[in-house]
Amino acid sequence: MGQQLDVPSLARQILNEQQIGVLASSTARGPHLSLVAFAALFDDQVLYFATSRSSRKFANLEQDPRAAFLVDDRGRRVEDLHRAVAVTVQGSAREVDRTSRAPALSVYLERHPHLIDFVQAPSCALMEMSMGAVEVVQAFQQVTRISFNP
Amino acid sequence: MSLVIPLRDIRLEDRTLVGDKSFALARLMSQGIPVPDGLSLTTEAYQEYLQSTGLAERIQLELSRKPFEDMRWEELWDAALRIRSMFLQTMVPSSLLNRMRQPIEARFDRAPVAVRSSAPGEDEPGASFAGLHESFVNIAGIEEVLVSIKKVWASLWSDAALLYRKETGLDPSISSMAVLIQAVVVGERSGVAFSRSPASSGDEAVVESVHGLNQGLVDGSVEPDRWILDRNSRSILSHTAPQRDKVLRPGPAGLIMADLSDDEAEKPPLSPDEVRAVLDLALTAEADFGRAQDIEWTLAGSKLILLQSRPVTTLPESGDSRPWYLSLHRSLEQLLRLRQRIEEEHLPAMQAEAETLAARDPSSLEDDDLAAEIDHRLARFELWKGVYWKEFIPMAHGVRLFGQIYNDVLKPADPFEFLHLLEGGRLLGLERNRQLNVLAGLIRKDPVLRQDLRQGLDPGNAEFKTNLEAFWDRYGTLFCHEASCTRDRQDLVDLLLKLADEPQSGRPLTSGTDVPDRDRFLELFSGQSRTEAESLLDLARASYRLRDDDNIVLGRLEAQLIRALEAGRQRLAVRTGRSLVHLRPEAIVQVLKDPEAPLSEPESGPKPQAALELTPRQLRGQPAGPGLASGRARVIGSPADLRSFQAGEILVCDALDPTMTFVVPLAAGIVERRGGMLIHGAIIAREYGLPCVTGIPQATSILKTGDLLTVDGYLGILSVQRPES
Numbered sequence: 073m074g075q076q077l078d079v080p081s082l083a084r085q086i087l088n089e090q091q092i093g094v095l096a097s098s099t100a101r102g103p104h105l106s107l108v109a110f111a112a113l114f115d116d117q118v119l120y121f122a123t124s125r126s127s128r129k130f131a132n133l134e135q136d137p138r139a140a141f142l143v144d145d146r147g148r149r150v151e152d153l154h155r156a157v158a159v160t161v162q163g164s165a166r167e168v169d170r171t172s173r174a175p176a177l178s179v180y181l182e183r184h185p186h187l188i189d190f191v192q193a194p195s196c197a198l199m200e201m202s203m204g205a206v207e208v209v210q211a212f213q214q215v216t217r218i219s220f221n222p
Numbered sequence: 223m224s225l226v227i228p229l230r231d232i233r234l235e236d237r238t239l240v241g242d243k244s245f246a247l248a249r250l251m252s253q254g255i256p257v258p259d260g261l262s263l264t265t266e267a268y269q270e271y272l273q274s275t276g277l278a279e280r281i282q283l284e285l286s287r288k289p290f291e292d293m294r295w296e297e298l299w300d301a302a303l304r305i306r307s308m309f310l311q312t313m314v315p316s317s318l319l320n321r322m323r324q325p326i327e328a329r330f331d332r333a334p335v336a337v338r339s340s341a342p343g344e345d346e347p348g349a350s351f352a353g354l355h356e357s358f359v360n361i362a363g364i365e366e367v368l369v370s371i372k373k374v375w376a377s378l379w380s381d382a383a384l385l386y387r388k389e390t391g392l393d394p395s396i397s398s399m400a401v402l403i404q405a406v407v408v409g410e411r412s413g414v415a416f417s418r419s420p421a422s423s424g425d426e427a428v429v430e431s432v433h434g435l436n437q438g439l440v441d442g443s444v445e446p447d448r449w450i451l452d453r454n455s456r457s458i459l460s461h462t463a464p465q466r467d468k469v470l471r472p473g474p475a476g477l478i479m480a481d482l483s484d485d486e487a488e489k490p491p492l493s494p495d496e497v498r499a500v501l502d503l504a505l506t507a508e509a510d511f512g513r514a515q516d517i518e519w520t521l522a523g524s525k526l527i528l529l530q531s532r533p534v535t536t537l538p539e540s541g542d543s544r545p546w547y548l549s550l551h552r553s554l555e556q557l558l559r560l561r562q563r564i565e566e567e568h569l570p571a572m573q574a575e576a577e578t579l580a581a582r583d584p585s586s587l588e589d590d591d592l593a594a595e596i597d598h599r600l601a602r603f604e605l606w607k608g609v610y611w612k613e614f615i616p617m618a619h620g621v622r623l624f625g626q627i628y629n630d631v632l633k634p635a636d637p638f639e640f641l642h643l644l645e646g647g648r649l650l651g652l653e654r655n656r657q658l659n660v661l662a663g664l665i666r667k668d669p670v671l672r673q674d675l676r677q678g679l680d681p682g683n684a685e686f687k688t689n690l691e692a693f694w695d696r697y698g699t700l701f702c703h704e705a706s707c708t709r710d711r712q713d714l715v716d717l718l719l720k721l722a723d724e725p726q727s728g729r730p731l732t733s734g735t736d737v738p739d740r741d742r743f744l745e746l747f748s749g750q751s752r753t754e755a756e757s758l759l760d761l762a763r764a765s766y767r768l769r770d771d772d773n774i775v776l777g778r779l780e781a782q783l784i785r786a787l788e789a790g791r792q793r794l795a796v797r798t799g800r801s802l803v804h805l806r807p808e809a810i811v812q813v814l815k816d817p818e819a820p821l822s823e824p825e826s827g828p829k830p831q832a833a834l835e836l837t838p839r840q841l842r843g844q845p846a847g848p849g850l851a852s853g854r855a856r857v858i859g860s861p862a863d864l865r866s867f868q869a870g871e872i873l874v875c876d877a878l879d880p881t882m883t884f885v886v887p888l889a890a891g892i893v894e895r896r897g898g899m900l901i902h903g904a905i906i907a908r909e910y911g912l913p914c915v916t917g918i919p920q921a922t923s924i925l926k927t928g929d930l931l932t933v934d935g936y937l938g939i940l941s942v943q944r945p946e947s
Contacts, residue, residue, distance in 0.1 A: 124934055124937060124939055124941070125850070125934075126840075126850070126852075126932035126934055126939065126941040127840070127941065128839070128941075184276070185275060185276025185280075186276035186277070186278070186279035186280040186283060187283075188276075188280070189280070189283075190283075190937065193934075193936035193937045194848075194850070194936050195850045195934045195935075195936045195937055195939075196936075196937065
C-alpha cells in the first residue's frame with residue numbers, strides 16, 4: 073500500500089509509524105551509529121530524540137552537529153529487500169533550547185510516554201535534528217531525495 | 223469488552239478476566255452461600271490502563287536494568303517502590319476512567335467498600351500469592367476507590383510479589399490483575415478457617431477468630447483464638463486463647479486499631495456452636511471445589527458471611543521463602559517492638575561481646591586454646607549474622623513503610639524524596655568523618671604542623687596530638703582487612719594530609735538537625751494520625767540510621783574473628799616458613815589442633831583476572847544518589863587500596879563497607895556492585911551529595927583504576943572511557 077502514496081507522504085508515514093531509528097554522528101576516527109527512540113514532525117522538518125549527556129553521541133554532536141538518521145520498516149523477512157522502505161534524514165542536531173523545550177517535550181512524550189523518567193532527568197538532553205533533506209529508498213533501489221532547502 | 227462484571231454474572235469462561243478470588247466467590251454465591259455482593263473490575267481495565275499510558279513499557283524498563291534473576295532483594299524493593307509511584311502518578315485516561323467510574327458509582331455510590339486484589343493464577347497449586355497483593359477495606363467515595371484500585375494494581379509489582387515470582391521462576395511480564403469491589407460487611411467477629419489443617423496430615427481442621435474485622439488477624443497484628451477440630455465428628459479437640467487486647471474496627475476512612483473492652487477481652491469471640499458453624503462453612507466450600515479450602519469469614523449479628531475462599535496450599539516443606547518475604551512487611555507496632563529489641567538488646571549485646579573478645583589477646587593462647595577461640599568466634603559471628611538477617615534487615619522496612627506513606631500523601635515526582643527526612647541522623651561512620659575533619663582542619667590552619675607531618679616528624683602541635691591520640695584510641699587503624707591490619711599510624715596521617723589539601727572536604731551536606739520538610743510533612747496530619755505520623759517518622763529515622771550502625775557493630779565482631787584468624791595464620795606461617803594469607807579458617811583450626819594435619823592451601827588464591835577483551839563503555843545500574851560527576855576510577859579491591867585514594871576520584875567498590883567511609887569526603891562519586899537505595903554506599907553518597915550508581919555487576923573487575931568515569935546518578939548510568947594504552 074506504501075507504493076500508492078506519493079514519496080513525501082510515504083516518508084511521513086514511515087516516520088510516524090516507527091519508534092526507533094539509527095542516528096549517525098561523527099568522530100575524528102569515523103562515523104558512530106546509535107539506535108535511538110525518536111519522534112518526527114515531517115511537516116515541521118524536525119526530529120526529536122533524547123540522550124544522556126555523558127553519551128558518546130552527545131559528545132560527537134557537540135563537536136560536529138552534522139547528523140544522519142535512518143528509519144525503516146524492515147520485518148526480518150526475505151521480502152524486505154523489495155518491500156522495505158528506508159527514510160534517511162540528513163541535517164544537524166543540537167540540544168533543544170529552553171524556550172522550545174515544552175512543545176518539543178510533549179511531542180516526544182506523546183510518542184514515548186514510557187520514557188518520561190529518562191527524558192526528564194537533569195542529565196538527559198532532549199535533542200532536535202532539523203531536516204535539511206530526506207532520502208526515501210523503496211523497491212530495492214529506487215531513491216528519491218526531498219530537499220527542504222534547495 | 224468486559225470492563226466491569228457483577229459478581230453474580232461471572233461465568234466459567236470469565237475466570238482469567240476476574241481473577242481467582244472473584245471467581246471463587248461468584249461460584250459460592252451461585253450455590254446460595256452468603257457472600258458480600260460486588261463487582262469485578264476485570265484485567266481488561268488493568269491492561270488498557272497499562273497500554274494506553276505507556277506504563278507497561280516503563281515497568282519493563284525499570285525491571286530490565288539487569289536480568290531479573292540477578293537482582294538483589296534490595297534492588298527489587300527499590301524497583302517496587304518506583305513502580306508503585308508510577309501507578310500513583312499516572313492518571314487513568316478519561317475515556318477509561320468514565321467507563322470504570324459509572325458502574326462503580328451506580329452500584330455503591332458513597333457506601334463503604336472493600337477493594338481487593340484478584341489476580342488470575344494467584345491461587346495455583348504450588349504457587350500461592352496469598353498475602354502478597356494488597357487489599358483495602360472501608361473505602362468510601364469514587365475518588366478514594368479509584369486511588370485504591372491503582373494501589374491494588376500496583377501491588378502486582380510489590381517487592382514481596384516480585385521476590386516471590388523471582389523465587390518461583392514466574393515471568394512478571396505476563397501477570398495481570400483484576401480488582402474485586404465489594405460492599406463492606408462490618409462483622410463484630412471475624413476470622414479464618416482451614417477445612418483441613420495445613421500443619422497436620424490427619425483429619426484436623428482449624429478455626430481462628432478475633433473480635434472486630436479480620437485484617438488484623440491476616441496481617442498478624444492481632445493474635446486470634448484458635449480451635450483445632452475433628453473434621454468428621456465436628457468435635458473441638460483443643461482451644462488456644464491469646465492475650466486479647468486489640469481490635470481492628472472501621473474508622474472514618476480505612477481501619478483503626480483500638481483497645482478491646484474488658485468485657486470482650488474476657489471471652490473468646492466464638493461459642494463452641496459458632497466454631498462448628500464456621501467449620502461447616504469451610505466444609506461446604508471444600509465440597510463445592512473438591513479441595514480443602516482456606517476461608518475468611520465474618521459474623522454480622524448472627525449471620526455468618528463468607529469473605530474469601532481459596533485452596534489450602536501445601537507448600538514445599540523447605541526452600542519456600544514466602545514467609546520470609548512476608549516477614550519483611552511489618553506493621554508499625556511490630557517494627558516498634560523490633561526497634562526496641564535491636565536498640566536495647568541486640569546492639570548492646572553485640573557491643574559488649576566485641577569488647578569482651580577484644581580484651582582477650584588470641585596471640586597469647588596455646589595452640590589448642592587458640593583453635594577453640596577461633597571456633598568460638600566463628601560461631602558467635604555466624605550467630606550474630608543470623609540475627610542480622612532475621613531482625614536487622616526486616617527493621618529496614620521501617621524506612622519503606624514511611625516512604626510508602628510519604629509517597630501516598632505527597633505524591634512526589636522523585637519516589638525517594640522521603641529519604642531527605644531521614645538523613646542527617648547520627649551515623650557512626652559520619653561521626654568518625656567529622657572527627658577526621660577536625661584533625662584535617664588543624665593541619666589546614668598550621669603550616670608548621672603540615673610540614674612536620676609531611677617529614678614524618680613528631681608534631682609539635684599539642685592540640686593535634688591529643689586529638690589524634692583520642693581518635694586512634696576510639697577507632698584504631700582505618701586500614702584493616704582480612705590479610706592484615708596496619709598498625710602504622712602513617713596511613714592515618716597520610717589520609718589527614720590529603721583531607722587537609724581539600725578545602726571542602728569532610729563536610730556532609732546535612733548537618734544532623736531536622737530538615738525543614740519535616741514540618742511540612744507532619745502538617746498534613748492531624749489528631750491521632752499526626753501522632754502516628756510522628757511515631758512513624760521517628761521509627762523510620764531509627765531504621766535508616768540502624769542500616770549503618772548494625773553494619774559497623776557486626777564489623778567489629780568480624781574484626782575480632784579476623785584478629786584470631788590472623789594470630790593462627792601468622793603462627794603457622796612462622797612455623798612452616800610459608801605465606802598462608804589464603805588459608806581458610808577451618809584449615810587453620812585443624813592444623814592448630816593437629817600439627818600433623820596436611821597443610822593444603824586452596825588452589826584459588828586471588829582469582830586471576832580473566833584477560834577479557836570486552837571493554838565496558840556504558841553500564842546501567844540503579845540511580846542511588848542524584849548528580850553528575852566525572853573523574854578517574856579508583857577501584858577498591860582490598861581496603862589497602864584506600865590508601866592510594868586521591869581527591870576527585872570516583873570510588874568503585876564491591877560493597878562500600880561502613881569502615882571505608884573515611885575516604886568518601888575525597889570522592890567525586892560512588893559506584894558500587896550491590897544495588898539499592900538503602901545500602902550503605904547510597905546512604906553515605908546522599909549524605910555527602912555525591913552522585914552514586916549502584917548495582918553494577920562485577921564493578922570491581924570490569925572497571926579499572928584510572929578509567930575516566932562519568933557517574934550519572936539521576937539515571938543510574940555509568941559512562942566509561944578507558945585511556946588508550
